[in-house]
Amino acid sequence: MKRISLWVFVAATAACVIASIPFTAGGADDEGSPIYGVKIPAGYREWELVNIAHEAGNLNDLRAVLGNAVAMKAFRDGTLPFPDGTIIARLAWKDVPSAENNAVFGRFQSFVTGAATNLEFLVKDSKKYAASGGWGFAQFTDGKPDDEALHKTCFPCHEPAKAHDFVFTHYAP
Amino acid sequence: MKRISLWVFVAATAACVIASIPFTAGGADDEGSPIYGVKIPAGYREWELVNIAHEAGNLNDLRAVLGNAVAMKAFRDGTLPFPDGTIIARLAWKDVPSAENNAVFGRFQSFVTGAATNLEFLVKDSKKYAASGGWGFAQFTDGKPDDEALHKTCFPCHEPAKAHDFVFTHYAP
Numbered sequence: 001m002k003r004i005s006l007w008v009f010v011a012a013t014a015a016c017v018i019a020s021i022p023f024t025a026g027g028a029d030d031e032g033s034p035i036y037g038v039k040i041p042a043g044y045r046e047w048e049l050v051n052i053a054h055e056a057g058n059l060n061d062l063r064a065v066l067g068n069a070v071a072m073k074a075f076r077d078g079t080l081p082f083p084d085g086t087i088i089a090r091l092a093w094k095d096v097p098s099a100e101n102n103a104v105f106g107r108f109q110s111f112v113t114g115a116a117t118n119l120e121f122l123v124k125d126s127k128k129y130a131a132s133g134g135w136g137f138a139q140f141t142d143g144k145p146d147d148e149a150l151h152k153t154c155f156p157c158h159e160p161a162k163a164h165d166f167v168f169t170h171y172a173p
Numbered sequence: 174m175k176r177i178s179l180w181v182f183v184a185a186t187a188a189c190v191i192a193s194i195p196f197t198a199g200g201a202d203d204e205g206s207p208i209y210g211v212k213i214p215a216g217y218r219e220w221e222l223v224n225i226a227h228e229a230g231n232l233n234d235l236r237a238v239l240g241n242a243v244a245m246k247a248f249r250d251g252t253l254p255f256p257d258g259t260i261i262a263r264l265a266w267k268d269v270p271s272a273e274n275n276a277v278f279g280r281f282q283s284f285v286t287g288a289a290t291n292l293e294f295l296v297k298d299s300k301k302y303a304a305s306g307g308w309g310f311a312q313f314t315d316g317k318p319d320d321e322a323l324h325k326t327c328f329p330c331h332e333p334a335k336a337h338d339f340v341f342t343h344y345a346p
Contacts, residue, residue, distance in 0.1 A: 045346070046245075049222045052237050054268060057282035064225050064237065072219075093345060095227060101341060104333050109230035113345045160277050168274060172266060172286045173218070 033138035034148035038123050040140060041068070044089045048072050051172040054095065062113050063092040065169045075171035081134065082165050086124040090169075092117045118146070122167065133158070133166045206311035207321035211296050213313060214241070217262045221245050224345040227268065235286050236265040238342045248344035254307065255338050259297040263342075265290045291319070295340065306331070306339045 032039045047066035055061050067075060070085040082088075093113035101110035118141045126134035137154035139146045158166040205212045220239040228234050240248060243258040255261075266286035274283035291314045299307035310327035312319045331339040 046221050048219050049237055049239065051286055052225045052235050052266075053271070053274075053286070054227050054235055054284040055278075055282055056284065057278070057280060059282070062225050062227055062235075064222055066222065091345075093225075098226070100333075101226075104330060104341075105228075105230070107230060109228055109232070111227040111229065113224055113226070116346075157277060160273075168277075172264075173289070 030143070031145050033136075033140075033145045034151045036123075036129065036132075036136035036138060036151065038121055038136045038138035040119070040138075040143070041087055041089070041121065044068075044087075044121075045091075047089060049172075050075055050088070051169050053169075055092075059092075059117075060095050061092040061117055062095045062111070063090060065090050080165050081126075082124050082167065084124050084126055084134075086122075088122040088167065088169070090120040090122075092119075117141075133162070135166055203316075204318055206309075206313075206318045207324045209296075209302065209305075209309035209311060209324065211294055211309045211311035213292070213311075213316070214260055214262070214294065217241075217260075217294075218264075220262060222345075223248055223261070224342050226342075228265075232265075232290075233268050234265040234290055235268045235284065236263060238263050253338050254299075255297050255340065257297050257299055257307075259295075261295040261340065261342070263293040263295075265292075290314075306335070308339055 030039050044066060047068055050065040050067045050071070052062070052064045055063065066089045068085075068087045070083055071088050073079070074082045074086060094115050094117060095111050096114035097108065098110045098112040101112065102108050118139055120140075121136075121138045123129075123136040123138070124134055125136060129136045132155040135155070135158070137151060137158075139150060139154070155166075158168070161168045164170070203212050217239060220241055223238040223240045223244070225235070225237045228236065239262045241258075241260045243256055244261050246252070247255045247259060267288050267290060268284050269287035270281065271283045271285040274285065275281050291312055293313075294311045296302075296309040296311070297307055298309060302309045305328040308328070308331070310324060310331075312323060312327070328339075331341070334341045337343070
């Protein structure tokens with residue numbers, strides 16, 4: 001029988017504990033984001049996957065983009081602009097090596113999700129958010145909205161994606 | 174108005190084309206995997222996200238694990254072993270730099286999904302697959318099952334995860 005060394009077990013356990021820190025679910029009394037007033041939508045974690053990505057550098061994260069039903073239909077059909085009612089969620093976790101997986105692959109190569117970093121939402125309402133391309137923005141850390149200074153950077157950052165209705169993510173079939 | 178250089182546009186377009194090569198959807202006449210006879214389940218692409226990971230080295234991919242309803246309930250509840258009827262899907266795409274995103278971040282750091290590589294499934298049937306921990310395995314490339322030699326490696330590779338019912342992936346809340 002193949003023995004797994006104790007340190008692999010300890011590292012795997014630590015990774016599991018770290019990975020289990022959840023994104024906090026939203027509720028009716030929760031605070032909305034500065035400027036836009038966007039709250040964490042109920043059930044977002046169960047939405048369908050749009051695509052995934054990896055940010056190296058200072059962010060050092062693995063990220064997944066999920067979409068509600070309106071979003072998913074638009075992504076699949078290639079509809080632009082996204083219709084009102086579209087909500088896109090961006091989840092992100094620290095990118096951490098997996099000792100358990102590396103032991104199986106026999107080399108240092110495998111990275112899995114560690115602690116959640118922050119949670120972002122794009123909400124389409126072309127009237128309410130006309131000044132920002134029709135989108136309301138929100139970023140939450142540990143279930144609380146980040147500050148107004150951060151939220152002032154959202155739309156300027158997304159402006160280069162204007163040709164795709166300010167959305168960077170495309171659908172991965 | 175901020176100008177986006179032509180090369181960024183071309184690179185972004187190329188990335189979109191590459192990213193649109195789909196995983197082929199399954200159908201009733203499709204071939205099942207060698208040894209296990211597992212076929213591509215209908216609708217798998219719309220299942221919920223379990224977790225994501227990044228494999229460096231020779232694989233150089235970004236991967237997402239999705240689960241059917243039985244799987245998701247077990248992952249959330251921490252149920253072991255996974256119940257019969259659990260199906261877990263592992264999608265993977267080449268890990269490619271995103272020129273469009275790097276232009277926004279102002280540095281080389283952003284990696285997105287390129288072409289799909291292969292598609293894997295774990296199907297739980299504790300009677301039918303008793304000889305392999307209760308799991309049937311399948312790997313498909315471009316919609317076709319990979320060969321028998323490949324499928325002989327599935328269970329031995331998964332055996333180190335025996336304490337988690339042979340499943341490497343954990344749920345990322």
